[in-house]
Amino acid sequence: MKILVCITHVPDTTSKIQFTADNTKFDSTGVQYIIGPYDDYALARAVELRDQASGKLTVMNVGEADSDPTLRKALAIGADDAIRVNAAPKDSYFVAQQIAHYAKEGAYDLILMGRESIDFNGGMVHGMVGELLGMPSFSPVMKLDVDGSTVKMAREIEGGKEMLEASLPLIAGCQEPIAEWKIPNMRGIMSARTKPLNVVEPVSQETQAEASKYELPPAKGAVKLVDKDNVAELVKLLKNEAKVL
Amino acid sequence: MSILVYIEQAEGKVKKTSLEAVSFANALAAQTGEGDVIAVALGTIGNEELASVGKAGAAKVLHGAESKLDAGVIQAHASAVAQAFNLVGAKTLVLAKSSLGDAVAARLAIKIKAGLVSNVVELPKTDSGYLVKRSIYTGKAFAETSVTTENKILAIKKNAIDLKQDGAAAQVETFDVALEDADFASKITSTERATGDVLLPEADIVVSGGRGLKGPENWGMVEDMAKILGAATACSKPVSDLEWRPHHEHVGQTGVKVAPTLYIAIGISGAIQHLAGVNSSKCIVVINKDPDAPFFKAADYGIVGDAFEVVPKLNEALKAEL
Numbered sequence: 001m002k003i004l005v006c007i008t009h010v011p012d013t014t015s016k017i018q019f020t021a022d023n024t025k026f027d028s029t030g031v032q033y034i035i036g037p038y039d040d041y042a043l044a045r046a047v048e049l050r051d052q053a054s055g056k057l058t059v060m061n062v063g064e065a066d067s068d069p070t071l072r073k074a075l076a077i078g079a080d081d082a083i084r085v086n087a088a089p090k091d092s093y094f095v096a097q098q099i100a101h102y103a104k105e106g107a108y109d110l111i112l113m114g115r116e117s118i119d120f121n122g123g124m125v126h127g128m129v130g131e132l133l134g135m136p137s138f139s140p141v142m143k144l145d146v147d148g149s150t151v152k153m154a155r156e157i158e159g160g161k162e163m164l165e166a167s168l169p170l171i172a173g174c175q176e177p178i179a180e181w182k183i184p185n186m187r188g189i190m191s192a193r194t195k196p197l198n199v200v201e202p203v204s205q206e207t208q209a210e211a212s213k214y215e216l217p218p219a220k221g222a223v224k225l226v227d228k229d230n231v232a233e234l235v236k237l238l239k240n241e242a243k244v245l
Numbered sequence: 246m247s248i249l250v251y252i253e254q255a256e257g258k259v260k261k262t263s264l265e266a267v268s269f270a271n272a273l274a275a276q277t278g279e280g281d282v283i284a285v286a287l288g289t290i291g292n293e294e295l296a297s298v299g300k301a302g303a304a305k306v307l308h309g310a311e312s313k314l315d316a317g318v319i320q321a322h323a324s325a326v327a328q329a330f331n332l333v334g335a336k337t338l339v340l341a342k343s344s345l346g347d348a349v350a351a352r353l354a355i356k357i358k359a360g361l362v363s364n365v366v367e368l369p370k371t372d373s374g375y376l377v378k379r380s381i382y383t384g385k386a387f388a389e390t391s392v393t394t395e396n397k398i399l400a401i402k403k404n405a406i407d408l409k410q411d412g413a414a415a416q417v418e419t420f421d422v423a424l425e426d427a428d429f430a431s432k433i434t435s436t437e438r439a440t441g442d443v444l445l446p447e448a449d450i451v452v453s454g455g456r457g458l459k460g461p462e463n464w465g466m467v468e469d470m471a472k473i474l475g476a477a478t479a480c481s482k483p484v485s486d487l488e489w490r491p492h493h494e495h496v497g498q499t500g501v502k503v504a505p506t507l508y509i510a511i512g513i514s515g516a517i518q519h520l521a522g523v524n525s526s527k528c529i530v531v532i533n534k535d536p537d538a539p540f541f542k543a544a545d546y547g548i549v550g551d552a553f554e555v556v557p558k559l560n561e562a563l564k565a566e567l
Contacts (some may be wrong), residue, residue: 127351
């Protein structure tokens with residue numbers, strides 16, 4: 001089985017979000033970049049599936065050279081090789097076109113990625129790639145087992161989940177608890193240095209919905225504390241002041 | 246010309262978030278002169294329920310009544326909505342952001358060659374260009390997105406607009422969906438859904454518990470409060486990791502993102518990853534015995550005290566007032 005995992009290179013979840021250049025650029029000063037947490041779940045499950053089926057696992061990112069350490073980390077976690085499409089990810093459609101092109105070339109049986117990136121939170125790329133390749137797409141998938149060419153999945157829906165059955169090839173946007181995050185060990189880190197990381201050029205420059213300007217939400221006012229022996233006061237405030245009851 | 250809205254149903258009832266999408270489309274049509282709002286509904290739904298979508302601002306509802314569409318089969322729904330889009334000659338599709346909505350919208354974007362913006366928080370600026378404000382970095386910032394395609398899809402975040410409730414009944418029309426076997430290549434074998442409860446992503450009030458509650462056996466008072474308020478229950482990540490509560494209740498960076506009118510956090514310290522899931526709430530109340538809990542910095546109201554003392558008293562006070 002040939003598996004492709006697409007990962008994002010995103011600011012750590014604890015990063016302070018700030019912008020520069022008159023609010024047109026993300027301020028990466030002091031920001032630690034990581035594999036998107038949802039992509040990390042997808043990768044962890046892919047490593048398990050690859051090991052079960054003795055297949056091959058490729059990891060892909062659409063990004064510039066600063067993504068390379070993130071791809072190396074994915075190799076250390078267990079991917080066999082990596083592809084970086086050498087372009088800043090301008091919007092979901094732009095990214096989907098690159099992935100669809102190189103995924104078709106690689107003829108993968110299973111394409112996994114996170115349900116959404118944690119920077120732009122679009123959650124659209126897997127569906128777009130699915131439609132571009134004429135493959136079924138599923139998201140958010142919280143369980144995925146492969147038996148021959150049959151795939152059994154659980155997909156989260158509002159207030160519950162649905163169980164699905166489909167056939168390979170397919171695409172899934174993943175989330176917990178599909179697998180436990182894997183932490184690279186020393187052997188993985190050493191071997192990642194020599195695994196292939198191929199840089200390829202984007203196949204299209206077309207975009208549809210690019211972000212042009214950013215802003216931060218207004219600062220929150222100070223909390224109003226209510227004494228623990230006077231909880232009725234809180235109810236009054238919620239009713240009359242905040243008007244939320 | 247019309248704006249098309251894809252509305253979702255659960256057990257024959259139109260979702261409230263879909264009605265918000267209808268109201269959003271109604272306001273957008275008034276702004277851009279795109280004519281009427283036409284909703285498309287799929288699967289088994291009663292005519293009366295469909296006509297009531299008019300209250301939120303739809304003139305017409307196209308009903309693809311095939312019972313095969315009752316379940317949210319992603320490929321089939323995407324095909325059906327694309328057919329409706331072409332049938333009415335719309336240029337804009339509006340839908341509510343949801344598990345199914347997202348999955349369907351992404352495929353549609355390719356099918357109808359539309360620029361797609363998700364997590365939309367307010368009406369676009371359309372006087373020059375087409376600028377859409379969306380929530381990014383899990384609610385920690387906003388981006389203005391410029392859509393350059395003729396066809397457009399907007400996936401609306403909850404509470405992006407007030408629900409319109411004074412529209413006339415909508416005209417209901419059946420439309421024949423041409424479905425191919427390939428659309429049903431995957432099948433839903435079973436569905437597990439908490440029934441009778443308020444669904445978390447759609448709830449106006451959310452009562453949430455953290456590790457401070459010490460164990461799943463102590464959730465009774467949280468459920469009591471939810472019952473009194475007509476709220477949904479939620480929890481922090483450690484609580485769902487410990488399996489004290491089901492995973493679909495986990496609110497935070499990697500869980501459900503909620504945007505209720507009122508979010509009450511009990512025994513949750515407020516890690517940055519948890520805040521990312523709740524920062525779109527209108528009003529946040531924090532109950533925690535640690536006065537230095539970071540959650541107080543993100544709260545509108547707070548009580549420093551032991552949840553096991555405060556919550557039962559608060560439940561009594563709420564009961565007396567409501």
